Amino acid sequence: MFAVAEKIEAERKIHAVETSEIHKKNFGQYFTPYAIAEFMASLFPVADGNLNILDPGAGIGILSCALLNRIKKENWNNSSIKLSAYDIDTEVLGKLTQNLIEQKKNFTDFDFKIYNADFLEKTSFEYSFGKNEEFTHVIMNPPYKKILSKSSAREFCRCFGLETVNLYSAFVGAAIAQLKEKGCLVAIIPRSFCNGLYYKPFREFILKNCSIKQIHLFESRKDAFKDESVLQENIIILLQKGTAQRDVKISYSKGANFENLTEKYYDFKKIVNPLDKEKYINIPLSSCLPSEDFFNCQFVSLKEIGISVSTGAVVDFRAKSFIRKNPDENTVPLLYPMHFKNYRIDWPKESKKPNAIVFADETKSMFVPAGNYVVVKRFSTKEEKKRIVASLITADDIAASSLAFENHLNVFHFEKKGLQKELALGLIVWLNTTFLDNQFRKFSGHTQVNATDLRNLPFPSKEKLIELGKKLEKYDGWNQELFDSIAKERLDEKSAAANF
Ligand SMILES: C[S@@+](CC[C@H](N)C(=O)[O-])C[C@H]1O[C@@H](n2cnc3c(N)ncnc32)[C@H](O)[C@@H]1O
Known part of the structure; x- marks a missing residue:
């Protein structure tokens, strides 16, 4: 592990035990274990040229650091790297800033901006005036919270043409809206959007704008966030904007250490049945029983x-x-x-x-x-x-x-x-x-x-x-x-x- 990775993982563990459950709940604040962040960063295809990275709801910057560490380790051929990190919680800003400053020594042309602002509000405003950024890479673990139909969050999403019911899907929608064509997004999100009536517009929004490249499934329900009391079952998804849909890679691991990782490509028809008006996203089970x-x-x-x-x-x-x-x-x-x-x-x-x-x-x-x-x-x-x-x-x-x-x-x-x-x-x-x-x-x-x-x-x-x-x-x-x-x-x- 890079020195910064060890430090940030230690900070995450301290945050997990020392932050009150009320604070975590209010901010939807559950930091990503570094091993998961590293796996998420590994899903992006290698890219050269100028990188413009977004980490919405960045916390202490674990995801950003995991991606930057990978770029450094693999020595990508980038002329410049820009990064935008958002978080509304003032309490995380100190560590977020420190962790990103430390990254500066790894690159000749790396610049970052931290926005202590509501990601949805700021980006919907900029988007409405055609002033939005065009990100090449988005890496995210968005907050989870239901949003009511009359809330401002719902209004903000409507600017991107998305009607949705939870902050996590709102964040993914807002990030897709700001992705550059062929740009990639990796997110760890609950899998609740894969079915049900309320997430249909979100599924349609994803399928209209992006191709699904990969879905990772944890076989153990709670393993991904075992230090926290997170009950949702999470998946990791890799999307690419504006590209044709091909076979989808489905990967599986027992838990969050990614031992015994298996993967298989599936025809997209097996993932989203073309006749299904609800556009359910099916994730084949790894232990496909013969009966399947x-x-x-x-x-x-x-x-x-x-x-x-x-x-x-x-x-x-x-x-x-x-x-x-x-x-x-x-x-x-x-x-x-x-x-x-x-x-x-x-x-x-x-x-x-x-x-x-x-x-x-x-x-x-x-x-x-x-x-x-x-x-x-x-x-x-x-x-x-x-x-x-x-x-x-x-x-x-x-x-x-x-x-x-x-x-x-x-x-x-x-x-x-x-x-x-x-x-x-x-x-x-x-x-x-x-x-x-x-x-x-x-x-x-x-x-x-x-x-x-x-x-x-x-x-x-x-x-x-x-x-x-x-x-x-x-x-x-x-x-x-x-x-x-x-x-x-x-x-x-x-x-x-x-x-x-
Ligand atoms: C699930 S945590 C993930 C943090 C970090 N990305 C990680 O993976 O460790 C979500 C973060 O989003 C922040 N957040 C919640 N609502 C937000 C909003 N409307 N705009 C920006 N950040 C927000 C929270 O404070 C929290 O730090």
């Missing part, structure tokens, strides 16, 4: 099968006065996640949670007629092996004419009515396969499963699902092996899920 390449059937969307999935209509705190612990003749069964076990319904249940909701004018729009439904919990626990666990409720399970589903459940239905029994059973097989869980994990690092995510998964045709259902009907004890083997037997003709 197993199904050779034609996949379709849920819509093509004619089925919908919605979140349960009952938000219990809003319907408080109608909710009852026990059912009686004037109530409808109210189903919570706790009512589903071993893929089936277990209702009513002795628990703190209620079992019923009163039938009344105010509540009846929340009910569906009794029938066959498939439910998937919206929140799995971290310990649960699978993210997607589907359970069945049939018309015969409960003696009631209507049902109510609580909001923590996703419900598969046909026009707000029950499904044909074999089709519901087929969904139970398919949704519970290991294959589908892996598909989900490619675009989601969350334990949360939303209806939009479920709509976006690949499904076999209606006929194939019915075949799966007919097969499952013959068995009583359902388990993981059974679901996987039925799907394999009925769907696998040979290789590759080539359609997805």
Whole structure:
């Protein structure tokens, strides 16, 4: 390690323990371990000529120093290097300045500027007046914080033509707006932008302006920032502005020391399905189970099968006065996640949670007629092996004419009515396969499963699902092996899920 690298890593460790959690949270301030910074810097292609580097939300300058150290070590042929570092926190400015001054001795023509300013505000202002910089390199670990639709941060982003919901995506958008054509950006960011409705404009913004060159995935969820209480799963992404999209390199490491690094190139169609209107970014898992390449059937969307999935209509705190612990003749069964076990319904249940909701004018729009439904919990626990666990409720399970589903459940239905029994059973097989869980994990690092995510998964045709259902009907004890083997037997003709 360079002397400056050791010093800066020691400063980071001190910051991690000595800075209050409130301060870190307010500023979205979690510094990057030097080994990660070094890996991020290593992703840029070698460049000669004049370099114009940006480090937005620079902290004590770890990322800038890692990039400068690499340039020095590899002796790049640069006539001049300019660097702009932004941070709103006055407390980091002293160390940031010192660390960048130390870099001066390594280069004949290196200059830097530190802006103690809001990166989004300053750059959106300059951008609006056509006075923005053109950066050749951006290296960033942006702050993470939700931004409300009426906030100034949202307004600033609109100047770049971006509508977004978090500071991290706002920072990446603002940096892309200021990248020179063919300039590269390396960022460590949560992977939450890869799926979900709210990040769709951000995904579109990336894909419109840049090509994705590389994505790095840490296999251990928390390893990247293990000194800090950072819970998001992070990825590292390399983007290049204004260049044609080619195959994408996906690299994997167990943790933040990058031992046992593996990498593989993927056709871009495997990363963003060209037919996917939501533009989900799929990151293939490193330990691709054989099942990933197993199904050779034609996949379709849920819509093509004619089925919908919605979140349960009952938000219990809003319907408080109608909710009852026990059912009686004037109530409808109210189903919570706790009512589903071993893929089936277990209702009513002795628990703190209620079992019923009163039938009344105010509540009846929340009910569906009794029938066959498939439910998937919206929140799995971290310990649960699978993210997607589907359970069945049939018309015969409960003696009631209507049902109510609580909001923590996703419900598969046909026009707000029950499904044909074999089709519901087929969904139970398919949704519970290991294959589908892996598909989900490619675009989601969350334990949360939303209806939009479920709509976006690949499904076999209606006929194939019915075949799966007919097969499952013959068995009583359902388990993981059974679901996987039925799907394999009925769907696998040979290789590759080539359609997805
Ligand atoms: C996640 S930390 C990363 C720091 C550093 N880049 C690193 O990797 O170690 C994000 C930094 O952005 C700064 N920051 C937060 N909001 C900002 C804003 N609106 N403009 C500029 N800097 C900001 C914080 O003070 C914090 O130091």
